[in-house]
Amino acid sequence: MKARASATPVLARESREGPRIARAQGSLVFDEDGREYVDFLAGWCVGNFGWGNKLLVEAAAQYDGPDYVYPGQDWGPWEDLAKALVALAPGKLARCFRATGGSEAVDLALQAAQLHTGRGKFVALEGAYHGNTLATISIGDRESRRQLPNLLRGCQSLKPPLDAGALVRLDRLLRGDDVAAVIMEPVSINLGVLVPDAKFMRELPRLCRRHGTLLIMDEVATGFGRTGSLFACEQFGIQPDMMTIAKAVTGGLGGMGALLATAPVARAMEENGNFYSTYGWHPRSVAVALQTLEFIAANRDALMAQVAQTSAQIREGLAQMPQLQAVQINIAGLAIGIELGDEARAAQLRRKCLREGLLLSAEGGTLLLVPALNIDAATVQRGLDVLARCL
Ligand SMILES: Cc1ncc(COP(=O)(O)O)c(C=O)c1O
Structure with missing residues (x-):
């Protein structure tokens, strides 16, 4: 459904910086202009099993x-x-x-x-x-x-x-x-x-x-x-x-x-x-x-193993970014906080990543990465590449 862009917004919103979402699949989000974003946000810890998850949709x-x-x-x-x-x-x-x-x-x-x-x-x-x-x-x-x-x-x-x-x-x-x-x-x-x-x-x-x-x-x-x-x-x-x-x-x-x-x-x-x-x-x-x-009960070990693997991939990816060498990085599974210690810089980076096709969050001076638990390694790498470029 194509939403009409109204000149004077009527709906109160937390922020108007995000893209106008058209659809989402797995760990990719698409805006109304067909632009594709890697999703390291997952609706802020909502879409843990990826968007359009077949089991849940059915x-x-x-x-x-x-x-x-x-x-x-x-x-x-x-x-x-x-x-x-x-x-x-x-x-x-x-x-x-x-x-x-x-x-x-x-x-x-x-x-x-x-x-x-x-x-x-x-x-x-x-x-x-x-x-x-x-x-x-x-x-x-x-x-x-x-x-x-x-x-x-x-x-x-x-x-x-x-x-x-x-x-x-x-x-x-x-x-x-x-x-x-x-x-x-x-x-x-x-x-x-x-x-x-x-x-x-x-x-x-x-x-x-x-x-x-x-x-x-x-x-x-x-x-x-x-x-x-x-x-x-x-x-x-x-x-x-x-x-x-x-x-x-x-x-x-x-x-x-x-x-x-x-x-x-x-x-x-x-x-x-x-x-x-x-x-x-x-x-x-x-x-x-x-x-x-039901899905979690049946796949708990595999799901947690995947979280550990992807978490390690992100940890290694961040460790290789020269700009983050002196930065405190907090990692608990697929909750990753990059402590920039500067609220304005975190917000600016978040906006830059958005322009470059990566969704993530900024909590105070910390960049927050919370991707879906089943995000694949190639998509993780794509997101990390965007982040490295923006840093
Ligand atoms: C830890 C925690 N508790 C409670 C809430 C509130 O949840 P909701 O937005 O569903 O009301 C949030 C929302 O982000 C949260 O992160």
Whole structure:
């Protein structure tokens, strides 16, 4: 469908720098003028299995169930999906709550933490992003937060690096035994692929437990293989009290989010929480998500091996670029952050790459590469060549 370019845009947009998208296939995106782009963005951790993925497209096309199911009614596939998610999730996560996306899932987690603990405070990483609702902006720490006069009170932030020193700082924040939950991405893609020290992650759950504080792992971006394991918190042996997912669970073919919680936390939420969601787990999205999980369950090892291989290819490719010799590069599977340390330069490079046919993201002063998990080696090389030229 050819969209009409209107002189005065009516739709509010995050940015108008991107190309006008016509179609996408695998790890290539095409604009309305037929220009081709290598996609190192994957819709920002959404298209983990490549665009136009046959399995997922067919699951959507062949869906022949009800158009819609009212949340007060039962629908078998909802239970099937909850079971499949819980089966793949780490630790004692036992129950699921339906949501339309990541922000809603995180919002539910904050609500559940308050209900379970009777406390109101939260700790998140400094500069973190967990969504765009008022509650998720409250725990985040960005410019948008400072413009808003009335957010959740008692939201504190923990400054990286996440090492032994951070444990001391966190202990200080939790000391009053009044923090409902600590929330973080296990590998913070939003902070330029910040990988915590193993010791920090080992002690984190113990520290939280000691203070009666719940631990929420936000896997909205890291989930479904992005960092080289199905969920990033698995790499640290973390068993969270709650986990949030969204984005890649449908590979982009439907909106979806979910909160997974342990039985006691879920009970508090079910008894006293409000989690009605009109479009949470829309039937068509559920059909695709079920197919995604079936595919992952059957191909987990092969998929993770491919992530490791492609990650190594990108690591080697970047290591050979003379302009990056003095630059910190953070790599966790197929989440790659190139720390330029200069926001303007990162934005400028992103625009240059776009002009040259490569899609990637810039988070602050960090260039972010998050390609599809099944991108082929030749396409990776094409993207790296464009990046090298632009650098
Ligand atoms: C870690 C994390 N949590 C939550 C969200 C919010 O998800 P959504 O945009 O689906 O509301 C995002 C979005 O980028 C995210 O990266």
